[in-house]
Amino acid sequence: MVGVFRRSLSFPNKIPSRTSSKPSISHHIRSISLPCRSHPLISQLRDGVAELHCWATQPESRTSAWLADGLTRLKDLHDCLDDILQLPQTQESLRRQPNSVVENLLEDFLRFVDVYGIFQTSILALKEEQSAAQVGLRKRDELKVSLYVKARKRLAKEMGKLITAVRCINGRSAPPLVCVGDAELSDGIGDVVEVTVTVSLALFNVIATSFGSKKSSWMGLRRLKKKKKAKKAMVEDEGIVEFQQVGAECVLFGLRKKSDEEIRKASKKMQELETCIGGIEICGERIFRGLINARVSLLNTLTM
Template identity: 65%
Template sequence: MVGVFRRSLSFPNKPNPNRPSKPTLSRHTRSISLPCRSHPLISQLKDHISELQSWSSTCDSSSAWLVDGLTRLTELHHCLDDTLQLPQTQEALRRQPHYSSVENLLEQFLRFVDVYGIFRGSVLALKEEHSAVEVAIRKRDESRVGLYVKARKRVANEMSKLVNEVRMCTRSSEPVSPNTVNVGDVELAAVVSDVVKVTVMVSVALFNGIALSFGPRKSTTWMNMGMMKKGKVDDQDQGIHEFEQVGVKSLLGLRKKGAEEVKFTLKKMRELEASIEGIETCSERVFRSLINARVALLNTLTS
């Protein structure tokens, strides 16, 4: 009976130590490694890229539309920075022969940083002239209007140059050379390449929109003719609505205008100033995110 009692106290459901099984933990460990096509950060990058491509197809030529695009671009580069910080991503980049692909990507991001640095300087100078001419309008002082008009033309010329400069990023070789042996490397290469392309796309929309708003129509439109075959944003031949509402003609003949007309002009100038400040703030965030991404790439190359 004792033997039977002891058998009744046995636990048949207790896991057998001789047969360990941890399939769930094993699968979870594999899911967080790179390169892996199902990695969540890669999926997030793809989602951001897809959203920006959809954004480009809904162009309405407004400052709000540009602000939205710049905000989405900042989020994309934040996600890219997180991806580049991963040791697995750095290992994948180091597998590229002689680091040539990573060096090329560094050059592309350096160009982006330089371009947005120049843009920030141009916008700052324009804001100063804008504030000065607002004071002149209140005083009906036309002497300052000429300087403001020259400042607008100067900004338009600089934006046209930036369009050509930023386009150089897509004319170089692929940023990361696909490794036919490692599927994860191929996927990473394609995603990073798309990040560069959408960065160029948003940047062209921004610089080109300002150039068209402040510069001569013929010269800027002629420049766009070579772009029309390359994307929906590139064939945009309209300036930014808020920028175009304050034309040069509305600033002339201040002494002959009535009080209501001057008041209306000042209102449009304040709206333009708000639009410029919104774009400036968002472009500053893009600038910082580009620097962070480049630093992450540089750490990969030097570590």
């Protein structure tokens, strides 16, 4: 006799809780809009912008060290921006935008490049006149010293033209990026452009004020729509301390009547000024190269 076997069903000993909010199968969700809010480069960029705004509003006396610090910070900020622009996700984000958006950015950076190229040329010309003036100072040659005085005034006028050019950059308004996920990237690039305008106006204004008439003011910064308190503080500035000290103490005329001690003191001040200008020249050169790198990265976005 054959036994009859019933089919049986087996159930797990533990019944999963119905109230559990965790799904049985996990899915990995990847963001498609990088760099995102948590990206360290975006945070670094934002911190750099904030630090430069604080630098621009420092109430202490303007010195060459203060100016070099601001230019160095700006160079680091542009390096950070270039690192962001090198990211494939950033390039993909920019390609989604209308060509006019990237083209406007390219135009802004081209103007920055032109401005800092002219600045470098002007600083080099001043250095040459200053070297000749130091020789003339030791030989009591008033002609060479007077040429240096004219070069200082000429530099101040050239800085005024650069101020006007930078204000034009600040007045440009690029269309917003079309994707919501790209808003932070757009804000970051816009902040870099804005703070570059602020630092550039600070640079050109203090040099114009130091080497030109004291009536030179921070008129360029008054046109900015933001940071009104920062602009008010900058208007009261009177230029770089070391530059003005040389202008006051280096008795530029009547050299034949001055004592040897007065000539030695004046020569020492001229050497100190040469060191200060050399430091500013190096910082300006670094910013110039950083601007070129950022523009090349933007240009690659259109051509790739």
